[in-house]
Amino acid sequence: MTAVNTNLFNGNRVKLSMPREEDVEVMLKWEEDSEYLRNVDTDIALPKSKEQLISDGKPALNEVYFRLRTIDKDHLIGFVTIHSIEWNNRTGVLSIGIGESSNRNKGYGSDALKLILRYAFQELNLDRVGLEVIEYNKGGIKAYEKVGFQQEGRKRSAVYRDGKRYDVIVMGILHNDWKAIQGSVE
Secondary structure: OOOOOOOOOEOOOEEEEOOOOOHHHHHHHHOOOHHHHHHHOOOOOOOOOHHHHHHHOOOOOOOEEEEEEEOOOOOEEEEEEEEEEEOOOOEEEEEEEEOOHHHOOOOHHHHHHHHHHHHHHHHOOOOEEEEEEEOOOHHHHHHHHHOOOEEEEEEEEEEEEOOEEEEEEEEEEEHHHHHHHHOOOO
16 A cells, blocks of 8 residues: 655655745746746746845735745755635636756656645645646646646737747646545545
């Protein structure tokens, strides 16, 4: 029988942690990576200042925000948040970013997605988690589908980058879908 990890904050490769003062210097380097900025947001790629990064680490009442760290070396690699939570509807929107390109495509994102979904459904008691992803972010789409997100629609021609228009794909996962994937019964 396989042991089930019951720690809400630890996955197999990454853990969810609160912001630390020393994180800001690392994150300032991420802000210089246009690929990172263009995958994390549909807005213009504009690096944030130290002050902006510090204030971003202070969540509002309708969000939970975590920094992502590796289990083995406690190395900061990214962030994950459930924001725009509507407590009455039990819904929220997911955002995730892996900062340095050397940490992408190594399974950290997939592990972080599993963790934040477990947190969203078991701790926050949400019924639905949604997200939006630009169609050229193939790695992100693959990771979202791998953990159970389904494509629900698209916003046609919503992003303009490098002289080309891109669709934004709307995805979501429901608590029951997530439970079925986990093979668990409440």
